[in-house]
Amino acid sequence: MARRERPLDPGDSPLLRFAADLRALRERAGSPTYRQLALRAHSSAASLSVAAGGRRFPTLAVTSAYVRACGGDVGEWADRWHAVAAALARRRPPPYAGPAAYTAADGDRFFGRERLVEEAVERLRRDRFVVVTGASGAGTTSLLQAGVVHRLATAEDPPAVGTFVPGPDPVAELARGLARLPDPDSVLVVDQLERLQAPAPAGRGRSAGPADLPGLLDVLRAAPCRLVLGLRTDLHDRFAGHPLLAGEPLTVPAPTPEDLTRVVTEPAAAADCTVEDRLLAVLVTGAHRQPGGLALLSAALLATWRHRDGNRLTLAGFHAAGGFEGAVTRGAEAVWAELADGPRQRARDILLRLTEPGDDGAPRALDRRELGDAPGTAAALERLAAARVLTLDRDRAVLAHGAVAQGWPRLAAWTAEDPEALRRRRRLTRAARAWEESGRDPETLWRGRRLAEAEAETGAPGRPDAAYPPGGPEREFLAACATAERARRVQDAVRDARLRAQRRLIAFLAGLLISVSALAAATVPLAVR
Structure with a gap:
C-alpha cells in the first residue's frame, strides 16, 4: 500500500491553497501513487511529492508535469502558477538590493566582503580614524552600511553608532550628528564625501563645496568620537595631504570570483532559493574584471529573482529579465x-x-x-x-x-x-x-x-x-602640431628665399661671366693688331 500523504500545515497562504488544489486534482485522477505519476510525467516521484507538500513552491516545469500526469489543463495551471509566484513575491522581500546600495538593515543579506568588514572593524579598535576608499561602483557604501555599521550595531557590547552622508548643508548636518555622539567610544561613519563634488539641486544652495572639504575634514578631525570615513579614491588622492587622510587607507578591491559566488548564492540560500549552476557561471564570469560589475550584478540578480522559477533562479529567468544588458x-x-x-x-x-x-x-x-x-x-x-x-x-x-x-x-x-x-x-x-x-x-x-x-x-x-x-x-x-607646422613653413620659406637668392646670384655671375668672356673675345683681335 502507498504511504499516506502528510497533511498540509494549517493556514491559508497562496502556497498552501496551491498545494491543496494539486492534491484535489490528483484525487480526481483516481489518487495514483507518486511513483505512478512519475512514470506518466517522466519526472521524479520526490519532486512531484514536494510540489503538493505545501512547504516549497514547485518550479513551473514540475507543476506542469504533475498536472499533465493527472490529466489537468496545463495552460490553466501555468496561469495559476504565475499568479501564486507573484503573490509570494509580494509577501517575501527579495534577497538582493538591486542597483541601490545595501543599507545597515540589509546586513543579513550582505555577503562576499566579510574579510574587509573584519579588517575595518579591527582597525577601528586600534585607531581613532579609519579611511575606506574605492572606485565608484566598488561597493564602498554597502561595505560601510551593511558591513561595518551592521557589525558594530550587532556586537555583544555595541557602541553608539551614527552615520553621516553630505547633504545640502553638510557643515550644519555634521555638527548636529556629532552633538549626538559625545562618547569617545562612539563611532561616526561618514560616507560618500564625493557628494561634495556634485552640483546642488536646482534652486537650492550648498554651504559647502569642493573648496570647503579641507574645512569639513578639520571639523571631523576634532570630533570627540571615532571615525570611519568613506570616499572615492580620486577624492582621497586629491586631499591626501590633509592630516585626517595621512594614514594608509583601506582600499576596497574588485571582488574575486569567490566573492562573487557568495554574493550570488548566500542571499538566495537565506531565502530558501537555489541558483542554477549555469546561471552562476554566467553571472560570475560576466561580473568578474568589470569596473562596475558588482553593482550591475546586484541589479541583474534582483531582476532574475523576479523571474525565478519557483524557488530556483535560472539562466532562462536571467535572459527573460534582460541579462546584464537589461540592467x-x-x-x-x-x-x-x-x-x-x-x-x-x-x-x-x-x-x-x-x-x-x-x-x-x-x-x-x-x-x-x-x-x-x-x-x-x-x-x-x-x-x-x-x-x-x-x-x-x-x-x-x-x-x-x-x-x-x-x-x-x-x-x-x-x-x-x-x-x-x-x-x-x-x-x-x-x-x-x-x-x-x-x-x-x-x-x-x-x-x-x-x-x-x-x-x-x-x-x-x-x-x-x-x-x-x-x-x-x-x-x-594639435597646438604642438600647428607650432611645428608654422616653424616648418618658416623654414621652408627661408630655404626658398635662400634658393631664390642663390639662383639670382648664379644668374648674375653667369651673366657677368658671359659679359667678361664676350669682352675678352672682342679685345683679343685688337691686341694682336
Whole structure:
C-alpha cells in the first residue's frame, strides 16, 4: 500500500491553497501513487511529492508535469502558477538590493566582503580614524552600511553608532550628528564625501563645496568620537595631504570570483532559493574584471529573482529579465531621462569617447583630461557614475561594464550614426596619447593634410563629427602640431628665399661671366693688331 500523504500545515497562504488544489486534482485522477505519476510525467516521484507538500513552491516545469500526469489543463495551471509566484513575491522581500546600495538593515543579506568588514572593524579598535576608499561602483557604501555599521550595531557590547552622508548643508548636518555622539567610544561613519563634488539641486544652495572639504575634514578631525570615513579614491588622492587622510587607507578591491559566488548564492540560500549552476557561471564570469560589475550584478540578480522559477533562479529567468544588458539599459535610461539638453549633450560626448576599445577589446579607461574640460563635464561624470553607467577611479574614467557599449541601444545608435567620423576622432586621441607617451617626440606630430583636416573638424562645432570638443591632451597635441607646422613653413620659406637668392646670384655671375668672356673675345683681335 502507498504511504499516506502528510497533511498540509494549517493556514491559508497562496502556497498552501496551491498545494491543496494539486492534491484535489490528483484525487480526481483516481489518487495514483507518486511513483505512478512519475512514470506518466517522466519526472521524479520526490519532486512531484514536494510540489503538493505545501512547504516549497514547485518550479513551473514540475507543476506542469504533475498536472499533465493527472490529466489537468496545463495552460490553466501555468496561469495559476504565475499568479501564486507573484503573490509570494509580494509577501517575501527579495534577497538582493538591486542597483541601490545595501543599507545597515540589509546586513543579513550582505555577503562576499566579510574579510574587509573584519579588517575595518579591527582597525577601528586600534585607531581613532579609519579611511575606506574605492572606485565608484566598488561597493564602498554597502561595505560601510551593511558591513561595518551592521557589525558594530550587532556586537555583544555595541557602541553608539551614527552615520553621516553630505547633504545640502553638510557643515550644519555634521555638527548636529556629532552633538549626538559625545562618547569617545562612539563611532561616526561618514560616507560618500564625493557628494561634495556634485552640483546642488536646482534652486537650492550648498554651504559647502569642493573648496570647503579641507574645512569639513578639520571639523571631523576634532570630533570627540571615532571615525570611519568613506570616499572615492580620486577624492582621497586629491586631499591626501590633509592630516585626517595621512594614514594608509583601506582600499576596497574588485571582488574575486569567490566573492562573487557568495554574493550570488548566500542571499538566495537565506531565502530558501537555489541558483542554477549555469546561471552562476554566467553571472560570475560576466561580473568578474568589470569596473562596475558588482553593482550591475546586484541589479541583474534582483531582476532574475523576479523571474525565478519557483524557488530556483535560472539562466532562462536571467535572459527573460534582460541579462546584464537589461540592467545597464534600465540604469542608463533612468539617468538620461533626468538630464536636461545641455548635460545630455555633454554626457553623450563623454560616452562616445569611452566606447574606444582597448587592446583586449574591452572599453578603454581614459584619463579624465582626455574627456575635455567643457562646462558641465565634471557634473556629467558624477551623474553617470552615480547611475553606474561608468566608474571613476583616481584620474581615470571607464564604462562600468562591456554591456554598456554593446547592450544600451541608445549608445549603440550614437556609435552607428557616423562611424567614420568616430574613427577619425579616435585616431586623433590615439595620436595625442602616443605623442605624450613618446616624450613628445616631434617625429610623432601630424603635418600637412592630416593636420589641416583635424583642425577643420575640431574647429567646426556645427559639424556632427565635432560633437565633442578635443580634450586637454588633444588640444596640446594639435597646438604642438600647428607650432611645428608654422616653424616648418618658416623654414621652408627661408630655404626658398635662400634658393631664390642663390639662383639670382648664379644668374648674375653667369651673366657677368658671359659679359667678361664676350669682352675678352672682342679685345683679343685688337691686341694682336
